[in-house]
Amino acid sequence: MNEGKIIKFYREKYQMTQEQLGKGICSGTHISKIERLHTEYAPEIITLLSERLGINIEKELIKLNNIKKRLNHWHDVIVMQLLEEMDLINHELEQEDLIQISDYINLYKLLRVRYLLMHNLTEEALEIIKEIQKKEHKLSTYEANLFKHVLGIYYLAKHENPKAIQVLKSINDTDYNNKEYTYHLAVAYHLNESPVMAYFFADKSRRFFKEINNYLRVIDAEMLMAIQVKDDGDFKETIHRFESLIKSCELCHSPGRKAKVLHNLAFEYYRRKDYEPAKKFYKESMILKDIESNPYLLSLEGYIRSAYYGSLHPNEELLQLANEGLKTALKKNEQLYINLFTLLSYLIQDKEQEYHQYLSDYSLPLFKKFGFVYLIKRSEKELFNYCFKQKKTRRALKMAHILINQ
Template structure:
């Protein structure tokens, strides 16, 4: 079974005809039938053909059989975010030529796309996804659902959260044993400000990661769950849970996750109007992040807003921070943060009219297109108050209707 596929692969690799390969060994017809697995053949024939091709058939068969196991281990390493294992297996698979003739070649391509998305190489991942979409009818049920999962992650990466939800909810559990996709659904719903569904899917993913003894991903899911809990009484339970999570990150030496928890703790303090603590935790989060990244800009924007609202830092310093943020956003081509830092600069320079014009004409349409529910709601409230305070009742009423309908 495997020998024929391997012989054909190496014959074509070395640009040999069936006649050239079989000369003084066997007929062209016999070679053709061996390659198509349509006949029995002696071990002596296989040995002679292997010798002519310069391969060890026993080793090649073993390599072909091991591809599935390598892919399973690679998928597990990706789910568990075991970076060293993930990179090592990726390097091994990149050197494995026999993937081309393996029955798991489509699974490899899909996991390759998933790997590229983790490496922030979405433009390469979508090319693979589009190629696989052309031959969807050839996929196994597991591969078909893996395609939906990878595509859903791609939509998350491109900040198309509605498409991400639509795609991820098409996954059929009976054919797909990776409940990690619940976490990606939770991320999408969280961005769209849907706390009940976020908590529901985060809790399901939390249990999945717990069953895998994957404590890093347990931290991810638990953080999503915490930030959905509304605490209008201002008690310390949520703060305690955040700080406990920070300790867990430190025990696991998970610096990137600690940065996320610190950011969300800052958001909680900002919500409580404790701007001094918010500013401090935003700053701590920024110190653990790559300055040339969207996640850094997210914390920087929060740091500037909390410092401004709490009157903690001189305005000229905040303007400098905002200008630095805008330059980074332009450099790394992050349209969302280009809008946010331009708005901040209008705010910090007390250009009220320009702020609201830019918000209405530039920023809000982009927020709506990308589905940033929190920013949409915040923007409409700001516009409503601006129109109401400037004696523009018709526009204020229009914005009020949009808020009510939303």
């Protein structure tokens, strides 16, 4: 009975009335019943109507019936992060008019949101999310859980980590066989500074990626697990984990993942105040990144801080690098990096008062707004130490109370 849906779709597409389409073939009333699936009809009538519309009804039926299969394949490709194939399928589906009348239009829109988020197109993704929310009650059980997954990824992209945790935790495993969501839940817990939960869900995602033979995503999960382990007593084990991950990235020809591993290894050295290797690995990570990308700016910020605290470069050179980072951040209107490089500029110039004033008035509120837990804790400690040093006792006590409660 899909013939009627196809006839209606193309009739409306070509802006024909039912009477115009049926002239010399059948009445407009009969076409109305065909389109609404309210009557039987002779195959010859469908053939004549199709010829007038300039379509091959058999081919159109095959295309309509194959839409679910194509969408499921697209979903698999998105999970596998096969970027070239993902883009190709997206282009093909954009040209497929019949998606609009298929039973899987909601599935298409949900996967379209995932695709947009993978390309950092959050505003376009939000438009579709709002559209889906209006008819959320019409989603199938699987689509409802996929929507929660998609929403969790959106919240991660907007740095709303507690919201991401809340919605991803509500996914029903029984009704949703894509356990990839456990990886995004692990990321949310990691960004919320909950290492035990992050490790638990990262391990679950690792097992899922192994089951589907997706070794690139196994690397993602294992890297997330590695950065949760704070084995300060024996750093050799941590180094060994990261070295193994770097080799895996090289074997899989994945420079993007290698850049992430190098960045995280650099941070492990940085937090141990071992600034020279931290600077080295931040630099190696930067080499593999687009110099105007956010990941590059993040590694650049770590590189400058490592070099500054380790006295590894003249301050003039570091100030120039900070200004270059700030220039790029301003060009992109990236508020996080505008704040980070402004703070670095004050730090390098030894403008202690300006640094802490900016940190208090602008940076800390921004970090709290977006839930950057690590930056919030670092900032509050710095402000406490500054207030204590300046003998601003009341404010120091206030900051101490916040730190103790954390």
